[in-house]
Amino acid sequence: MNDLHYAVVVGINRYPAITDLQGARGDATRFRDWLVDPAGGGVPEANVALVTATEHDESKADVLSAVPTRENVNQALYRTNTAVRAAVEGDAAAWADTRLYVFLAGHGIAPFGGDAALLMANAALDLLGNHIAVRPYLAWYESASPFHEIVIFADCCRTRFGGVAAFGPPFTDTTEAPDKVECFVGYASALGDPAYEQQESAPDRSRGHFTSALLEGLRGAGGGTVTPEGRVTSDSLAPYVRQHVLDRTRNEPVPQEARFLRETSTPIVLAEGLRGVGSYPVTLRFPAGFRGRVELRGRGITGPRWVTIEGADHVESLVPGFYKAVPESVMAPDFTDGGFFEVMTGGGSVVQF
The missing domain is CATH 3.40.50.1460 (Rossmann fold)
Structure with missing residues (x-):
């Protein structure tokens, strides 16, 4: 301290x-x-x-x-x-x-x-x-x-x-x-x-x-x-x-x-004393009113990676590469581009679903 x-x-x-x-x-x-x-x-x-x-x-x-x-x-x-x-x-x-x-x-x-x-x-x-x-x-x-x-x-x-x-x-x-x-x-x-x-x-x-x-x-x-x-x-x-x-x-x-x-x-x-160099913060912006769990699939994700969405914006740390966001509920609205998105080196980007 x-x-x-x-x-x-x-x-x-x-x-x-x-x-x-x-x-x-x-x-x-x-x-x-x-x-x-x-x-x-x-x-x-x-x-x-x-x-x-x-x-x-x-x-x-x-x-x-x-x-x-x-x-x-x-x-x-x-x-x-x-x-x-x-x-x-x-x-x-x-x-x-x-x-x-x-x-x-x-x-x-x-x-x-x-x-x-x-x-x-x-x-x-x-x-x-x-x-x-x-x-x-x-x-x-x-x-x-x-x-x-x-x-x-x-x-x-x-x-x-x-x-x-x-x-x-x-x-x-x-x-x-x-x-x-x-x-x-x-x-x-x-x-x-x-x-x-x-x-x-x-x-x-x-x-x-x-x-x-x-x-x-x-x-x-x-x-x-x-x-x-x-x-x-x-x-x-x-x-x-x-x-x-x-x-x-x-x-x-x-x-x-x-x-x-x-x-x-x-x-x-x-x-x-922090770690994690190499991944970058990305703002995932979901449709207005969307609530629930979303699975992220893509580079470096070997098992189910679920995120709980409670508001329009959610920040997730991801390494550069291609990903897909898949809502758990079949009643969820369609995501832009089918939920596919790319993380670029440097982060700071916003993905609009």
Whole structure:
């Protein structure tokens, strides 16, 4: 485990004064699960703060009582800053091993002076200042430097609101950095654009397209993001997420284009010890409303390989070659091209059935 890695994870579904979301809270939980997985982020559970509302909180909330708020997030960050400084006190060399993850999922805007801001649960059209803005928070962490590495992922819209100022954190500690702070930031969409959820009939199955692609990539994507050294890095992750978010949203009014910022001397290692190089992630897109089991037949598949389809898109890791998808039910609709498809080297493709 990475004992000097910490995380603050925020997900908001319920917005009493705006429209609600379905997948943001679940996305936060899934990202937290990756963080604490020894085969994933390897962050100790005690070092991860999950900032979400409970279902009870959501059912009772109005705009003045809704949580989480800016204060909730700032308190989690403050406790994390205090904890890491205590952990490295007296050991100057340990600072180089510190990292902070910040994950934000919910409604968002692009305020004046900021490139993305997560709206908090108590936001409203006349309370858009209730937000966590990425740029000013990142600027403080680069200046005050409690951590050597900062990794931020923001799964929210970046719709422009020029009349809203971007607010930074309330922290005032400005300790000079022992060395350069390394930063890696991922945004769900381009500046000014929306971000989308994959809607499902069962709300707990809904999720953001960005977070889905992000977690697939962080787990290796069947080798699609794994370097020859068995690692997922900031450099191997970003192109995978960009391509797969775009593939999933091509039919939206504004296709979603993820953006990444890396200000590091070398790529940040996000996961290691992974295998599966040589196979590639492929999005299998089934007819609307299709549910059930599908058998995949083709290269390298020596026995029955069944996948359970619960939504329109299903990502499967496959080696390059020719395949056929065969539905278990004889009542299933006909698949395009009889279910035959080809996987090309590099993956990133979408097969439309």
